Amino acid sequence: MTKEIMIEEIKKLKKEKNAIIVAHNYQNEDVQNIADFVGDSLELAKKMVGVEADIIVFCGVKFMAEMAHMLSSDKKVLLPRIDAGCPMADTITEEDVIKLREKYPEHTFIAYVNTNADVKAHIDICCTSANAVTIVQNVKNDKIVFLPDRNLGNYVQQFVKNKEIVLWDGCCNVHDKIRFEEVQEAKKSHENAVLIVHPECRPEVVKLADHTLSTGEMVKFVKETDAKEVIVGTEEGMIHRLRKEAPHITFYNAARNFVCPNMKRTNLEDVYIALKEEKYNIILDQELREKGKKGLDEMLKYL
Ligand code: SF4
Structure with missing residues (x-):
């Protein structure tokens, strides 16, 4: 099946099954492009409350799909790749x-x-x-x-x-492996660029940054900044999202191979199969779901 046909099939299945596709900012470009909503963990959690769909296809890692199930237990939550975990x-x-x-x-x-x-x-x-x-x-x-x-x-x-x-x-072994020297090098190579980094990076890398931001805050920042060049210190999937939001800005990676292999497992075909075969259905037992939900409900009171 060609990519174009697969995209059409996904759209058809989504309509037939009243499904919504959500994707984390670190997902592959094709997956972000097919998603109805792309965001960081907080934005995705908020989206799960009261979402109007029968099926949620969660393109991210397992704890995120579990979170979706906790917050929206009347929906079927599908994680296209059951092997997408989070080492942290x-x-x-x-x-x-x-x-x-x-x-x-x-x-x-x-x-x-x-x-x-x-x-x-x-x-x-x-x-x-x-x-x-x-x-x-x-x-x-x-x-x-x-x-x-x-x-x-x-x-x-x-x-x-x-x-x-x-x-x-x-x-997070992806953010923690980024070294001070490499980020300093990126700053030297792009002297006029603003450096934004994620707080999962090491303290010495955070100290180098002009701004330390969650991925959702990075989106807000690039929409508002006057900067023409931005060095991005987080998983490189984020740059695809930032380019869409602020096409006038030139973006650079803060480090080479800034990639989360778990976030990158899901591809278009996985999304298609997930919708077609309705897998992998993430279900927690009721007690676990209710206990876990309490901490999320508490968090959502702070919004
Ligand atoms: S980037 Fe990957 S390993 Fe790091 S916290 Fe996110 S999912 Fe976990």
């Missing part, structure tokens, strides 16, 4: 959180949404990179356990100096 989410298990809870009984547990459903079931409130600072600042406790991303946690700590924040030693 896998750095912490349910048992780890239970032990941490015993060690820090007075702390409020805040988890980045990049966690698996069984971990979400044991925390107090979720956050994304777009609202982590606001949530840590506003929870009514000065003692926080923040998990699983130590880089995002370190970033948050700069803005919340009056609170004790215990960090889990996890990270």
